[in-house]
Amino acid sequence: MPSDVLTRFFERLKFIRWAKIYPPDVPSNDPDRFLRCQDALHLEFAALVDRAVAAGWRADEVLTTIIELADNHALMLAARPSSKKSRLALQPQP
Structure with missing residues (x-):
């Protein structure tokens, strides 16, 4: 794997690792709340999957x-x- 690909990969992981999970910005009965929760967690979820795959899974x-x-x-x-x-x-x- 070329070193520039690895460098970009690790830079992405560094950014995602420190990505903030934003708090809800709508009331608990808002119909879009579930989608907003998915948006808030997406980067952390993707980072977890990426780290596990990078580890060999x-x-x-x-x-x-x-x-x-x-x-x-x-x-x-x-x-x-x-x-x-x-x-x-x-x-x-x-």
Whole structure:
């Protein structure tokens, strides 16, 4: 792999690693809130996938693992006795 490609890759990772996750800028009942959350998390998500692939994992393995981790985390949040707010957040929104 040419060194300029590697340099650009690591520069991109450095930028993404310090990318800010912006807080919500709309109320919790705004119909675009879910899309705004995706926008806020996209760079960090892409950076995580890029780092895992750079470490040698296949992209399909990484994505499947992230889905499994997200599912397990959602189940954990829903199971907490004191997490009524979390359980409500996991319910489908109209």
